[in-house]
Every structure is written in structure tokens, then in C-alpha cells.
Amino acid sequence: MRNITKTFGSIVANNKVDLDIYKGEILSLLGENGSGKTTLMNMLSGIYYPDEGEILIDGKPVQISSPKDAYDYGIGMIHQHFKLVNIFSAAQNIILGMETDQGVKNSRFGKLDIERASKRIREICDLYGFDVDPDQKVYDMSVSQKQTVEIVKVLYRGADILILDEPTAVLTPQETEKLFNVLRNMKADGKTVIIITHKLHEVEAISDRVAILRKGEYIGDLITSETNAQEMTNMMVGREVKLNIDRPEPKNVKPRIKIKDMTVRSEDGILKLDHVSFTANTGEVLGIAGISGCGQKELLEAIAGLQPIEKGEIIYVEDDGSETNLVGMDPLEIDKKGVSLAFVPEDRLGMGLVANMNLADNMMLRSFRRKGSIAGFTDRKTPWELAEKVVEELEVVTPGIETPVRRLSGGNVQKVLVGREIAMNPTVLMSAYAVRGLDINASYTIYDLINQQKERGVAVIFVGEDLDVLLELSDRILVLCGGKVSGIVDGRTADKNSVGLLMTKVGGDAVG
Amino acid sequence: MFSLVTFIPRAIVQSIPLLLGCVGETLNEKSGSLNLGIPGVMYVGAICGVIGSFMYENSGAAFSPVIGLLIPIICCMLGSLMMGLIFCFLTVTLRANQNVTGLAMTTFGVGFGNFFGGSIIKLTGAEVPSIALSATSKAFKATIPFASKAGVVGKLLLSYSFMTYVAIAIAIITHYVLKRTRTGLELRAVGENPATADAAGININRYKYFSICIGCMIAGIGGLYYVLDYASGVWSNDAFGDRGWLAIALVIFSIWRPNWAIWESMLFGGLYILYLYIPTGTNFAVKEIYKMFPYIVTIIVLIAISIKNKHENQPPEALGLPYFREDR
Amino acid sequence: MDKQKKEPLIHITKRKMISKKQEWAIRLGSIVIALIVCAIVTTITTHLNPIAVYASMWEGSFGTERKIWALLKELSILLMISVALAPSFKMKFWNLGGGGQTMAGVLATAACMITLADKMPSGAIMFVSFVSALCAGALWAFIPAFCKAKWNTNETLFTLMMNYVATQLVAYYIIIWESPKGSGKIGIINPNTEAGWLPVIAGKQYLLVVISAIIVTIFMYIYLRYTKHGYELSVVGESQNTAKYVGINVGKVIVRTLILTGLICGFVGWLLVAGTDHTMTTTIESGRGFLGVMVAWLAHFNPIGMVLSGLLLVFMSRGAGEISTTFGLNKSFGDILTGIILFFVIGSEFFINYQIHFRKSHRKEGADV
Structure with missing residues (x-):
């Protein structure tokens, strides 16, 4: 990929990116949220079309304007949101839209040969070590099974280059290990695998080479075996940037909300929060750091009464010290209890x-x-x-x-x-990604507002994605990783790297 | 007094318009389009066929059964195709609301049918007292000659006009296409999850246009069958009644399966005329209650499938929603 | 499979901004085009001069005082049903059962008037029939609403089916109560005693209906715009997620709103039987449940818009009635014209919501608006 630029309105998602991908390797594409990894790969798979630059395959410039074009060039992408029809079986989903199947033209009105497709699916599964029942309906599948179907779908179409967009975000560690084994099998078979991720240990575990993007720009690449987590983190988060956000000293700090041992599962049974405990204090900004999808959304929604809580307690402490457990209340009941809980959710509109x-x-x-x-x-x-x-x-x-x-x-x-x-006039203010997509001025307005509330004695919980902001705004930073609290650090003394490492969970092992 | 041998054939004859309407609507719904214009389409199909054969019968030419069959069928299909195209253009190309468009089509279609049904004699200046297409109807009603002599089996299985068998064949073919072919798989994907179908390289609009237009033509034939076969070629305004809605009910009752609809349309047809066979004495009121049964049954099925929430039995997931790629 | 990348000929995007003026200009334009198309269709099918036809339609609608009153009555009934449906649709609950809900009211009213004829004074019958009509309408709307709230049952199909259950029930009772026996219809109820008949105000038979329509419309305008209920239901309609976020009980709002819709439909049924027709037929509702859907939807639930779109539809049907008598045609001609107008207005929404960009046209957005 040469000199790729893509803009959305005034936002530059990718700026003059050059990226080389070699045959038969596993490449990790590493970067923070919003660094343009997915956008870049979407251009390779035909979802977007680059504004500038060109894509070369085997040295020849190619035009990829639809996912179908991408398939024709042997490129297949597995998105975070699966594109599967629920009431179809695995096999039906896999052959959906194929005009030719295994070299034989699928006639429009002829009987669809599911049996033959199933046979081929089993062959692919045996080859790489997948576990797919071609007749199983998608609605009966777990998330990891659905992902497997997506991968098989891509392989079935003869893809040589597979792009996986944060494939492990929805998987358990065991499932992740299984997936990695399969990916290694594919590499052994000569396929190229690109895996988009921001988890360092996964980069280390699976990839040959790692390419790093930051804020839409290509930073560089490293051979995985010759680097370490520290170097990658540095490249990923960059140098600490001084933002000069005010941080008034917290006054009159008292516990306001105590979360004890809270566990939350999503509707489809995935563990989102795992025994989370912490306290949010009055007159203090508690920053919450973490890679997206690590339970931040669920945490705030659970406190706001929008998420069923499997286990644990949410204790609200009044000014006079009396305590109320908010678990099991809906927003209306919380409001009626006289708890003034402000919540700025991620999905604004x-x-x-x-x-x-x-x-x-x-x-x-x-x-x-x-x-x-x-x-x-x-x-x-x-x-x-x-x-x-x-x-x-x-x-x-x-x-x-x-x-x-x-x-x-x-x-x-x-x-x-x-x-x-x-x-x-809240006593608690929760905000999720309050400055996402905002320009500098608007962002500072928001920071000021948050600080004003803090000085009023409000307990502020601020979920953020930009570490620089979190480090300058928060009094304490709670780091979530995979639904668990991987650390709580002081915002004034912590540095970007240590938080970054906690986010990617290397912290626990390497830094101690 | 109650004889199954006379009851069943009549129930079947009753059922065919419902079956065709239902198959047509199923095709629509499988592509994600809830077409509430089907009752109107059936009226338009019927009247177009009637106009065609009326012109032919009154043209003075010698009546040939083959042409007498072909003209109304072709006219009917053209008329319902036009209705299908209106619906497609408004809901697919212009992304209008399907419910409102469908209701407008029904208003239009029923009016169209009744207007031409009531005015064609005056409009064409023909010198006949009423629309009674006896010759055409005779051609439509032609049965296998020996069927009535072949005893109970013959009467139950062979005593119908060819359109009856065509209708059942259409239902079976539709079922086969939906269930077993690539086209059917892709069509269902369009109705279930257009974004996925789009990503798989399926041309959403083309599938919608084809399935809606073909569905409307099938439904239109149902209207034609009613006039030229069941009603012996006599057009009377509003006689078709609520059969169009019954056809939509049947789609739910058959849980979007045309092969089931064959049997269930016979059940509906039977319920529709059951009152004629149940000794009610002087109490004619009961027959109206019997006519209510198909709707009640449909409501019960509708509630049951929503409570059981079994995936295969749900309406197509994207039913009623327009698709705009850039919406995502 | 070598494909050249082609820029599509036309590119469609969602419009961001459109002023109210432009919006109405597009709608009005579509109606004008529709009327021209109607004129052409009229000429082709009937060989009549379209101007003469429109003139006679005007005559049929506004020609005499009697005709104006008849038009007002039709408009009032249609308006009330579409006003009743407006909150349902605003909540994005596709209630196609306005007809059935009205029929439930019709049946309840007729039942009271017939069975209580000799047992109560006329005023009491009026009151009892009023209450039972409202309850019947509300019940008819409550059943699908409850299932929607509880099991997410498809309300479009459910309410549709409920229409025919109501119609068949009415058909059943018509035969039970038929008079004279064997005629298959009810005839005028209590023709001599006029028990349960609503009073005629100021000598104008339809004045009561018109006043009712005005009151109901104003009530609904206030309800939707100024009350907490109205606010809640519009939040539910716009975004159930937001509704939950601020603690609105979505199921409760659905049921409550549909009961209100049913109450008004039941009220219309009461007016139809006790106020204007004094009889019960299976066609007394005459498709207004569906027409009401379109009136409400075309006007975007704006009461003044509903009056205008209702007026247009009533004008077409009254006018077409006039053509059929003048020119000896079938009265269903009006439905054809109504259909054509509806097609155009429905289609025009596209141009309000979307913008078409042609290839090669590199004009700025401002230029082609």
C-alpha cells in the first residue's frame, strides 16, 4: 500500500500511509483506538476507497472498490461485527452470494449443493484445525463459533490474505489460544494473516512482524522477535504530550460510590466485568483507562441502572454517611431515591x-x-x-x-x-469518551466543565481513551483490562508507559 | 347431510385465490417487503384479466379456448406487474414507507377493480347487461372429462380446473426455489439481513424488484382465478371481499412457508364455507362467526410465534425496513 | 473478472437541512403533478374533459350547503380517526387497526341502543353506550399493545387481523338483531322513539360531529405537544434506548398510548351509530382506518396538516361521487384518483429526505437546493 490517505469530512483517518505486507507472514497492526488501523484495512478489503494513493498486489496496481473485488484478489477480512444471517446454517452463510463454487458455476435455480459445500468446509476445517458444524444454525452459535464461520467463509473463497479486526476482543483466553493455533496453521500453508490489535502480548504471541500506526500515520515496523513490549508501547502511545489541562487539588474527599465485587455479563452471556471493586470520591476525578471494549461501557451503565448486575454491590454514600445499595434499581428508581446521577453516555445521539x-x-x-x-x-x-x-x-x-x-x-x-x-446538579457525573470526535476548543470546554463539577464536590468518573488527557485530568486512574481492574494509579505521579502497560496487561507480569 | 366428498372440492376451489395471494405475499415478505397492497393487486389482476377477456368475447371473433385463456392471463399478469412496479419504485427506489404505500395501493387497486368492473360496459359501449364471461369461464373451468366418473378419488383429486393444479405447482415451485436454490438463499438473505447480503455481493434492489414483481403477478393470478373460475366469469363489485387480507393472514399462519400454505389455504377455504355444511337451522348468524376463525387462528399463531421466539418461525428480520447502504 | 471502477451515475445521500418552506413546496408540487396525472387518467378512461370533471368535483363537494355539511361530516370522522392514530404512529407503533377499533365502538353502541331501548331513558342510553363504546375501542387496541409490550408481537399484522375479527363480530350481530327478520340488515335503530340518538344541535344534523372533531383534534394537539404523556411517547418513538436511559417504562407507554387511540376510535364509532347513521353495517367504517393512517402519516402528525390532507382525500371521494352521478360512472373512480395522489405524495417524501447528486455535477450543495 502506497501513500494511502483517507479522510472523513474534516477528520484525516489515514495520512500518507505506506505499508508492505509479505507473503506467508503474520503481521500485527498495532495502534491505539482511532489510530486508523481499521480504516486502512477496510480500504484493502473494499469497504472504503482511498482518496489518494494506490494499492499494489504482487507489484501490480489494483483497484479494489468492493468486497467482491477484494475476494477476486484473494483478500478477505473478518470484521468485528459479523456479517452472518442468523437463521442460516454455517454452510449456507459460507456459500452465500457465490456465483461459482469450487470451480463449478452455481446455477440460479438449480438445487444448491449444500452437501458438496459441507464437504469442502470439513476439508478446510481439517486442514487448519477448525471446529465447525456446517449444518449448525448461526443463532445457536457462540461468538467464537461465529468468528470461525467468518474465517472459514473467507478461506472457502480462496483468500490468500486474511485480515482480522481485533479478533480476540470477544474471545476467552482458551478460545484465543485456539484461534492462534489456527492462524499458525494458515501461515504454514502459505497464507498471509494480518491481525489488527492493541494487545501487546498477542502481538508477541502470534506475529512475525508488527507495524505501528499512531493518529492516522504510519510510525514504523519491527520484527517481533527483536523487540519488546516497552519499545512497542513507546511507538504506539508516542511521547507524552503536554496539554496543560487544569487539575485543581481535590478538596473534601469522601467516598461517594463504592463498587464491591461487581460482575456483569452481556445479554449473550459474555463476561464483561469481572469482580470489579473501587471507590469514587467526592471532589475528585476518577479516570478510567483501558482498551475499548474492556467493560467501560458496562461499568457506567451498571451504575446508571441500565445493566443487570450478576453479582456485587453498588453502594451510594449520602453526605451524612448513610448508604444505599443501587443494585437492581432502574434509572427512575435511582432518581426517586434522590440520587442525582448524571451520565454522559458514549452513544450521544x-x-x-x-x-x-x-x-x-x-x-x-x-x-x-x-x-x-x-x-x-x-x-x-x-x-x-x-x-x-x-x-x-x-x-x-x-x-x-x-x-x-x-x-x-x-x-x-x-x-x-x-x-x-x-x-x-448531580452528585455523581459519569462520562464516557466525552471528547471523542471533538475539536480542541470543544474538548477544553468539556475539561473545564468537569473540573468545575469536581470543585463543586461532585464525584466524577471519566472514561477516556486518550492517555495524555487522562493523565492530566484525573486525580486517580483506574485501569480496566478485559473486565478486570488491572490497577489504580495516582494521576499525578503515573506516567504514560506504566498505564499503557497496565492496559495491555503486561503490567501485571513485567512491571510488577 | 354433511358430505366430505362434496365439501372438500369446494373448500379447495375456495382456497386457490388465497393460496396464490399468500404465495405472492410470501415472496414479497421474504425479500423484506411487507406489501399490504396485495388485496389491491389481486383486484387489479382480476379486473385486467376480465377486461381482456371481455374485449375478446365481445370482439365478435370466433372464440378459441386457447386464446381465450391466454388473453386474460397475460392481461392479468401485466396489470399486476404494473402494481408491483409501483410498489417497488416507491418502496425500493424511493425508500417510501411500505405500510403506507401498501395501503395506498390497496385503495387504488380496489377502486380500480370496482370502477372498471362497474363501468366497463358503459365505457366500451358494449350491448350486454352485465359482465358474464361464460365462454372464457368455461375454458378456465375445463376439467379432465372422466374425473367425475372416477369415483370418490377422482372427485377429490382430479375434478379441478387446470388452474388449480397450476396454483399448487406454483406454491411447490416457490417453496423449492426459496428453500433449495441459490436464488432462494440469496433472496432470503436480502430479507433477513440486507447489509450482510450486500457485503456478499448480492444486488439487493434487483432481488427486491424481481421478487416483488413476481409475487404480485402470482397474487394477481389469484384474483383472476376467483372471477373466471370460482365465480364463473361473473364480475360483481366487492364480491372478492376480504380474501386479499385473508391471504396476508395465511402468510403468517403458514409461517412463511408456501408448501404449508397449500394445506392451510384449504383449511381457510373450508372454514370460509363451513357454515354451508353445518346444520345451523335458522341461525345464519353462526356463519359469520365461522368466517372469523381464520383471523382468530392467525392472531393466535402470531402471538404464539412471538412468545416461543423460535428463530425459524419469525418474520424475516428486515421485514418492513428500507435499506440504505450509507445508513450503517 | 476485470472490472473498471465506475463512479455510479447518480449518488444519493441523506439531506441534512431542508427548510419547512422547501418541504411544503415539494409536497404541494407533488399534489399538483398528481392532479395533472389524475386529469390525464380521467380523460383517457372516461373521455371526459378534465376541467369539466374537476369543476363537477368541486360542485359535488362545495356546491350546496347540504353538500358542504356532508363533506364536513366526512372530514370530521376521517380526521378524528387519523387524530386517534397519530400518537400510535408517533410512537412508531404501526396501528393499522383504526378500523377495527372503530367497529368495536360501533358494535358496543348499537348493542346498547338495541338491548336497552325500552329499559332506560334516552339520555341514560346515550351515556351507557358512550362508556361502552369507548371501552370497546380501548379493549380492541389494548390487546395488540399488550402483546407488543410483553412479547414484541408484530403489531402491524396483529392490528390488521383485529379489523376483520371486529367486522365479523358486527356481521354476526347484524344477523342476530336483524330487522325486519330475514332482511340481513339492521335498519334504523329505534326509529320511532329515537332512544339513544344524539341530539341535533342548532338544527344541523352534523354539527355535533364537527364540533367533536374540533375538540378531539385540539385535545390531541395539546396532548402530544404539552403533556408528559405526549412527551414520553415521542421519546419512545424516536429512541427506545434514550427512553430507557431516562427511566421511561417503554411497555407501559405503549399500552397507555394505544388505549388512548382505542378510546378515540371507540368514540368515533359511537358518533357514527348514535349520531349520524343510526344503524350498524359491516361497511360503516368504510376503510377510514386505513385512510386515517395515510392522512396522519402524510401530515407528519401535524393537526393542521391532517385537516388539509384529510380535506384533500375527502374532496376526492366526494367529488368522484359527483362525477359518477353526473357522468354515469362507478363511484369507485374516486379511489383511483385518491390512490394516484397518494402515490405521488408518498414518492415526494424521498425528495425531502434525500438528495440526488448526478455524476459530473460538481456543484456545491448550496447551488442545487
Whole structure:
């Protein structure tokens, strides 16, 4: 890949990236969230088309404008979100859309030869050591089985280059080991495997070579056997950048929320949080670091009453020291208990706000239950005033209060959301990726707001992805790794590398 | 008094329009399109066939059974194809809401049928008192000559017009195509998960257009069967009644399986005319209750499949949703 | 398999901004085109002068005071049903059962009027029939709503089927109560005593219906716009995730909203039997449940829009009725014209929501709006 550039609106996802991939190797593509790994690979697999640059295969420039083109060049990608039809069997999913199967043209109305396909699937499975029942329906499968079907699907189409986008994010350690064995078998068979990841130990365990991206740019590559975790982390996170975010000294620190031994499973039974315990204090920013999908979302939603909790306690401590267990309450009940819990969720327009409603109506989401002047009617004046206040104080750029929030830019949407949550005078403020997609100015507005709340004595829980920000904003940083707390460090003394290592879990072993 | 040998053939004749409507709607729904315009399509199919054969019968030419069969069938298919294209264009190309489009099509189609059914004589200036296409109907109703003499078996199995067998064949073929062929697999993928189908290189819009148009043509033939076969070529306004909706109910009752629909349409057909065979004395009211059964049964099935939540029995996952690639 | 990468001829994107003015201009434009197409269709099928046809339609709708009242009555009934359906659709609950819910009200009213004819004073019958009509309508809406809330049963198909259950029940009772015996219909209920008949206000038979429609519409406007319930249901309709996030009980809101829809439909049924028709037939609802869906949807649940789109549809059907008598055609002609107009208006939504970019046109967005 030569000189690849891709932009989305004003965001440059990949900037002049050069990447070489050799036959018969396992290459790791390493980088933090938002470093452009997936975008780059999507261009190789035909999902996106590069704005600039070219792709060469075996020295010849090629045009890949659809996943089908990619297949024709022997490139197949396994995405994080599986593209499978639930009610079809494995075999049906694998041959879906194939005009020719094993060199034989599939006639349009002829009987589909599932048996022959199944036979070939079993052969592939035997060759690489997969475990797939061609007749099993997808809805009956575990996540790792679905992933296996996706891999077999790609191999079935004769791919020589396999791209896996964070394949281990959804797997247990045992399943991961199984997957790695299969990948090694493929390599032995002469296939090229590219694995997108941000877990260092996996890079070390599986790859021959590692290529590193940071903020859309190609940093360099290393031979895995000649490097170590420290060097890779340095390349991945880069030098510490001074952001000059204020960090007032915490005052009057008292426990506000105590999480004890909390375990949460997702709907399909995957362990998302594993015996998590920590305390969030008043007047303090507790940063939460971790690679995405390590349970941050579930943690906040569990506290907010949106996730069923399998085990554990969420103790809310009042000012006078009395304690309430919030487990099992829904958001309404929590609110009725008098616990003012502000939550800025990751999905701003899909959860925190109603995209099609205007600013004032969105302000009302939190306040509409309060008594209006006439029972049963909503008080529209107060939210309207609040909206005006938020627009003025946070400098929201909007044509008017009547504008649906979906028409605002990302930064302004976030200001509206944060402004509303702060207006409820919370005692706890939780935010997930509060500055994702925001420009510098908007980001600083958010930091300021968070600090103001902290000085008011609010317990702030700040889930972030940018370590530089976390290190300058947080008083303490809790690091999550695979649903477990891998460490809690002091924000003032911790350095980027030690947190980075905790995130990738090398911390436990190497740093101690 | 109650004789199965007379009851079953009549139930079957009743069932064929339902079966064809149901197969047509199933094809629509399998592509992810809930087409509530099917009742209208069936009206349009019927009236187009009627207009065709009316013109032919009144043209003064000597009546040839073959042409007499072909003209209404072709007219009917063209008429329902037009309806299918309207639906496709609005819901697939223009991504309009399927429910609203379907209801508008039913309003249009029923009006179209009743208008031309009621006005064609005046419009064409023909000098006949009513639409009674006896010659065409005779051609449609032709049966195997010896069937009625072949005893009970003959009466039960062989005494029907050729369209009856064609309808059952269509249901079986549709089932085969959906279940066993590549086309069927891809079509179902479109209805279940268009994003996946798109990623697999399947042309979503082409599949939707084809399945909706073919489905509408099949349903249209159901309307034609009703007029020219069941009603002996006599058109009367609104006589077709709620059979179009019954066909949609049948889709649910058959849990989107055309092969099951064959038997279940006979059951529905039987329920529809059961009152004629049950001694109710002077109590005619009961027959209306019998007519309610198909709907009640359908509701029960609908609730049952949602409670049991078994994957194979659910409506196609993307039913009713427009697909826009850049939405993801 | 050597493919040249082609830029597609047209590229479609979602529109970000469109002013209300443009929105209505597109809608109005589509109606004008539809009327022209209707005129062409009319000329082709009937060989009549389209202008004469429209003139006669106008005559049929607004020609005399009587006709205007009839038009207003039709409009009122249709408007009330679409107003009743509006909260369901705003919540994205596809209630196609407005017809059935109305029929339930019709049946309950007729039942009260017939069975209580000699047992109660007229006013009491009115009251009892009012309450039972509302309850019947609400029940008819509650059943699918409950199943939706509890098991996520497909509401589109469920409400659709409920229509025919209601119609058949009505058909059953028509035969039970038929009068005279053997006629297969009910005839005018209590023709002599007029027991249970709603009073005629100011000598205008349909004034009561019109007033009811105004009240119901204003009520719904306020309900949707200013009450907590109205706010909750629109949050549920827009995003169930957000609703849960702020602690709204989605199932409860679904059931509550559908009961309201059912109550109003039941009320319409009551008006139809006790107020205007004084009889019960299986076609008394005459497809307004479906028409109401379209009226509400076309107007985007805006009450004034509903009045206008309802007026358009009623005008078409009344006008077509006039053509059929004047020119000796079948009255279903109106349905054809209604269908054509609906197709165009439905299609026009695309141009409101999406933007088409042609290849080679490198104009800026501002230029082609």
C-alpha cells in the first residue's frame, strides 16, 4: 500500500500511509483506538476507497472498490461485527452470494449443493484445525463459533490474505489460544494473516512482524522477535504530550460510590466485568483507562441502572454517611431515591439525546417529570431557558433552540448533552469518551466543565481513551483490562508507559 | 347431510385465490417487503384479466379456448406487474414507507377493480347487461372429462380446473426455489439481513424488484382465478371481499412457508364455507362467526410465534425496513 | 473478472437541512403533478374533459350547503380517526387497526341502543353506550399493545387481523338483531322513539360531529405537544434506548398510548351509530382506518396538516361521487384518483429526505437546493 490517505469530512483517518505486507507472514497492526488501523484495512478489503494513493498486489496496481473485488484478489477480512444471517446454517452463510463454487458455476435455480459445500468446509476445517458444524444454525452459535464461520467463509473463497479486526476482543483466553493455533496453521500453508490489535502480548504471541500506526500515520515496523513490549508501547502511545489541562487539588474527599465485587455479563452471556471493586470520591476525578471494549461501557451503565448486575454491590454514600445499595434499581428508581446521577453516555445521539428533537425538548429529558404548573403537563419554559443558558454559556453553535440536535456538529451535540447533565446538579457525573470526535476548543470546554463539577464536590468518573488527557485530568486512574481492574494509579505521579502497560496487561507480569 | 366428498372440492376451489395471494405475499415478505397492497393487486389482476377477456368475447371473433385463456392471463399478469412496479419504485427506489404505500395501493387497486368492473360496459359501449364471461369461464373451468366418473378419488383429486393444479405447482415451485436454490438463499438473505447480503455481493434492489414483481403477478393470478373460475366469469363489485387480507393472514399462519400454505389455504377455504355444511337451522348468524376463525387462528399463531421466539418461525428480520447502504 | 471502477451515475445521500418552506413546496408540487396525472387518467378512461370533471368535483363537494355539511361530516370522522392514530404512529407503533377499533365502538353502541331501548331513558342510553363504546375501542387496541409490550408481537399484522375479527363480530350481530327478520340488515335503530340518538344541535344534523372533531383534534394537539404523556411517547418513538436511559417504562407507554387511540376510535364509532347513521353495517367504517393512517402519516402528525390532507382525500371521494352521478360512472373512480395522489405524495417524501447528486455535477450543495 502506497501513500494511502483517507479522510472523513474534516477528520484525516489515514495520512500518507505506506505499508508492505509479505507473503506467508503474520503481521500485527498495532495502534491505539482511532489510530486508523481499521480504516486502512477496510480500504484493502473494499469497504472504503482511498482518496489518494494506490494499492499494489504482487507489484501490480489494483483497484479494489468492493468486497467482491477484494475476494477476486484473494483478500478477505473478518470484521468485528459479523456479517452472518442468523437463521442460516454455517454452510449456507459460507456459500452465500457465490456465483461459482469450487470451480463449478452455481446455477440460479438449480438445487444448491449444500452437501458438496459441507464437504469442502470439513476439508478446510481439517486442514487448519477448525471446529465447525456446517449444518449448525448461526443463532445457536457462540461468538467464537461465529468468528470461525467468518474465517472459514473467507478461506472457502480462496483468500490468500486474511485480515482480522481485533479478533480476540470477544474471545476467552482458551478460545484465543485456539484461534492462534489456527492462524499458525494458515501461515504454514502459505497464507498471509494480518491481525489488527492493541494487545501487546498477542502481538508477541502470534506475529512475525508488527507495524505501528499512531493518529492516522504510519510510525514504523519491527520484527517481533527483536523487540519488546516497552519499545512497542513507546511507538504506539508516542511521547507524552503536554496539554496543560487544569487539575485543581481535590478538596473534601469522601467516598461517594463504592463498587464491591461487581460482575456483569452481556445479554449473550459474555463476561464483561469481572469482580470489579473501587471507590469514587467526592471532589475528585476518577479516570478510567483501558482498551475499548474492556467493560467501560458496562461499568457506567451498571451504575446508571441500565445493566443487570450478576453479582456485587453498588453502594451510594449520602453526605451524612448513610448508604444505599443501587443494585437492581432502574434509572427512575435511582432518581426517586434522590440520587442525582448524571451520565454522559458514549452513544450521544442514540442514548443521551433524541436526535430528532430540538434543544429544549432534549433538555426536558431529565426534567419533564418534575411538577409543572398544571399536573400532567410538561413545563416547557424552564427547559427552554435552560437550553438558552447552555447555548450561551457553553457557546453552542446552533441556528436556534428549535433546531433538532442531529443537525448540530459533534462538539455542539456534546455540549448540549453535558450541559443538560450538569444542570441537574448531580452528585455523581459519569462520562464516557466525552471528547471523542471533538475539536480542541470543544474538548477544553468539556475539561473545564468537569473540573468545575469536581470543585463543586461532585464525584466524577471519566472514561477516556486518550492517555495524555487522562493523565492530566484525573486525580486517580483506574485501569480496566478485559473486565478486570488491572490497577489504580495516582494521576499525578503515573506516567504514560506504566498505564499503557497496565492496559495491555503486561503490567501485571513485567512491571510488577 | 354433511358430505366430505362434496365439501372438500369446494373448500379447495375456495382456497386457490388465497393460496396464490399468500404465495405472492410470501415472496414479497421474504425479500423484506411487507406489501399490504396485495388485496389491491389481486383486484387489479382480476379486473385486467376480465377486461381482456371481455374485449375478446365481445370482439365478435370466433372464440378459441386457447386464446381465450391466454388473453386474460397475460392481461392479468401485466396489470399486476404494473402494481408491483409501483410498489417497488416507491418502496425500493424511493425508500417510501411500505405500510403506507401498501395501503395506498390497496385503495387504488380496489377502486380500480370496482370502477372498471362497474363501468366497463358503459365505457366500451358494449350491448350486454352485465359482465358474464361464460365462454372464457368455461375454458378456465375445463376439467379432465372422466374425473367425475372416477369415483370418490377422482372427485377429490382430479375434478379441478387446470388452474388449480397450476396454483399448487406454483406454491411447490416457490417453496423449492426459496428453500433449495441459490436464488432462494440469496433472496432470503436480502430479507433477513440486507447489509450482510450486500457485503456478499448480492444486488439487493434487483432481488427486491424481481421478487416483488413476481409475487404480485402470482397474487394477481389469484384474483383472476376467483372471477373466471370460482365465480364463473361473473364480475360483481366487492364480491372478492376480504380474501386479499385473508391471504396476508395465511402468510403468517403458514409461517412463511408456501408448501404449508397449500394445506392451510384449504383449511381457510373450508372454514370460509363451513357454515354451508353445518346444520345451523335458522341461525345464519353462526356463519359469520365461522368466517372469523381464520383471523382468530392467525392472531393466535402470531402471538404464539412471538412468545416461543423460535428463530425459524419469525418474520424475516428486515421485514418492513428500507435499506440504505450509507445508513450503517 | 476485470472490472473498471465506475463512479455510479447518480449518488444519493441523506439531506441534512431542508427548510419547512422547501418541504411544503415539494409536497404541494407533488399534489399538483398528481392532479395533472389524475386529469390525464380521467380523460383517457372516461373521455371526459378534465376541467369539466374537476369543476363537477368541486360542485359535488362545495356546491350546496347540504353538500358542504356532508363533506364536513366526512372530514370530521376521517380526521378524528387519523387524530386517534397519530400518537400510535408517533410512537412508531404501526396501528393499522383504526378500523377495527372503530367497529368495536360501533358494535358496543348499537348493542346498547338495541338491548336497552325500552329499559332506560334516552339520555341514560346515550351515556351507557358512550362508556361502552369507548371501552370497546380501548379493549380492541389494548390487546395488540399488550402483546407488543410483553412479547414484541408484530403489531402491524396483529392490528390488521383485529379489523376483520371486529367486522365479523358486527356481521354476526347484524344477523342476530336483524330487522325486519330475514332482511340481513339492521335498519334504523329505534326509529320511532329515537332512544339513544344524539341530539341535533342548532338544527344541523352534523354539527355535533364537527364540533367533536374540533375538540378531539385540539385535545390531541395539546396532548402530544404539552403533556408528559405526549412527551414520553415521542421519546419512545424516536429512541427506545434514550427512553430507557431516562427511566421511561417503554411497555407501559405503549399500552397507555394505544388505549388512548382505542378510546378515540371507540368514540368515533359511537358518533357514527348514535349520531349520524343510526344503524350498524359491516361497511360503516368504510376503510377510514386505513385512510386515517395515510392522512396522519402524510401530515407528519401535524393537526393542521391532517385537516388539509384529510380535506384533500375527502374532496376526492366526494367529488368522484359527483362525477359518477353526473357522468354515469362507478363511484369507485374516486379511489383511483385518491390512490394516484397518494402515490405521488408518498414518492415526494424521498425528495425531502434525500438528495440526488448526478455524476459530473460538481456543484456545491448550496447551488442545487
